[in-house]
Amino acid sequence: MFGTTLILAFRSIRRHLLRSFLTVLGVVIGVGAVVTMVTLGNATTAAVQTQISSLGTNMLQIRPGQGFGRGGGGPRPPDFDRQDVAAIANQVAGITAVAPQAQSTATAIYEGANWSTTINGTTGTYFQVQPWPLTEGRIFTPAEEQAGKAVCVIGSTVKTNLFRGARAVGTRFRLGGVSCDVIGVLSTRGQAGFGGDQDDVVIMPIKAVQRRFTGNQDVRLMLVGVDQAYSTAQVQASLTDILRERRNITAGKEDDFNIFDTKQISDTLTGTTTLLTRIVAAVAAISLLVGGIGIMNIMLVSVTERTREIGIRLAIGAVAREVLMQFLVEAIVLSCLGGLAGLLIAQLAIALLAPLMQVAWMFDLRINLIAFGISAVIGVVFGYFPARRAASLNPIDALRHE
């Protein structure tokens, strides 16, 4: 019985290829759109997460001022100093390391090539707080750090633009007015989530930067690594207490510094991209629904067009249920085939678009299964009405139909 119906459905689809194709076009596009959108959306979310985790997870950034900017009017809040760093390192529980940072910019010159870049003065703890592997060379030693020697580890962008493929480690180049030895090259991190090239950087001992570039003892930024066993909120509270005390902020006054939780940013951005994915998926799902209505539409037309055929089948001895099943199975087979075609198109679209969007290609089994399942359900739902109409035809009228 079911085999017979399946044979009839396939025969009918094969005999009317163009009509069948037009019938399912909506489902093909709908499934294709849903799968493409959701997959690319998820890939984007994953990419954002990767980029943010490259900033270091379980890490707090402490800057003077409020928010991202320096804050409204009033005097600029003072930077931190070495004593602040030491106090945090010694007095706050639950931290793995504190890395101070002093920043400056300068033009690097090497054999006629010059490149304007960011100088980041820090200590060896910087590499503990946020792991950043080297591709060659080494980081500076405690001795070099103490002495404030002009040694540097350069980012991959600097290496590319300044050394142009030539060997960098062991060479000496000019950075502003300072002659600087390259001791290591950092691996590529890529674009940061919020603009800026993380690889366009020269990392030096903080003492060297303070002495030769900034000319003061200020620490612009502190990176604090948080022990996995402690909650970042807890550590954040301790940091706030100690800094308020050290910066003489009386009760009731606002902090003149801010503590930035990278995990929090990561969560926010992930939430945003997930939301966007859902919105786009919803739009695509509507197109899938429209595709289902398209199936119903053409199946209804097809029932009218095939009235005589139905009459013949009824006269020959098909019972109503067989005619109903034939049209229903035809709709289901059609929309499942449409669903499959949509899945294939989606894989192609993803393979094509993923590189353009700079996200990794991925195959999301779950959404593929869901979209295919929906296409099958659409066949059942939108195929039922036309099928019932076909089955309820009177054979005499159907045979007389021109």
Place this chain on the structure above:
Amino acid sequence: MVEPLIKLRGVTKTYGEGPTAFQALKGVDLDIAAGDFVAVMGPSGSGKSTTMNILGCLDVPTAGNFLFRGFPIETLDRDQRALLRRKYLGFVFQGFNLLSRTTALENVELPLLYRGDARQARHDTAMAALDKVGLADWWDHTPAELSGGQQQRVAIARAIVTHPDVLLADEPTGNLDSERSIEIMELLTDLNRNSGITVLMVTHEPDMAAFARTIVHFKDGLVESIESRNRQGAAAETV
């Protein structure tokens, strides 16, 4: 007396209701013996098509009895009548009514598909039926690739593939020229004589009716006369 294969008693059929109601049959009594070849004649609106629809179990009488092999058909529901058609009846139409874009073989296989025959049995039975109508070599042609006469022969093959008791033919030669018509009538006569199929045929043309053994004339929703004939067509008796 042997119980007739088909027995109509006081069959009426009314279409519509109230003042616009139209009574197509006004009390038809008709017996058809197994193995007969009956031609049904009559002017348009005389009730012959309505009678054929009832005999074909496509329609039910408003009142009266229809006994098929002694069984009261009016007690059957829609699906049961469909199953009865599947098992005992074959249909041939004026307009051939083959499925388009479908090969002759697949058209003939259709009743077997509904009957649930296995693939090989389906193929063999259908080929045998096509062979019987002389179209075995044309099995893979679609209706569009066949002449009218050939299409009607495919339709006949489809009608007889299940070895029905009764073949109902509604103006089977209405769309054919006289030469093709005679071929079809000879085929029907052959099936009637050699395969024992009872043939009921509606026709306008006396030439075609002449092939039948019994001619039933309809007029104004009633049977006007029944003519029994010899093989060669001369009228033997008029009831």
